[in-house]
Amino acid sequence: MIPELYIVLFLGNIQLSNRANVQLYCFLFMCMVIVWEFYNYLLGLRIL
Numbered sequence: 001m002i003p004e005l006y007i008v009l010f011l012g013n014i015q016l017s018n019r020a021n022v023q024l025y026c027f028l029f030m031c032m033v034i035v036w037e038f039y040n041y042l043l044g045l046r047i048l
Helices: 003-015 019-047
Strands: none
Touching: 003 019
16 A cells, blocks of 8 residues: 555554554554455456
């Protein structure tokens, strides 16, 4: 994915003191990774 997005999420997790916010960031991060992988999978099917 976009390297800048990884960095922003990583720094955001460090700066957040609330544990619930960290869990929310991790959840959103995993969702974005899953969506990105699924998108690449669909692109692969379309190319083949």
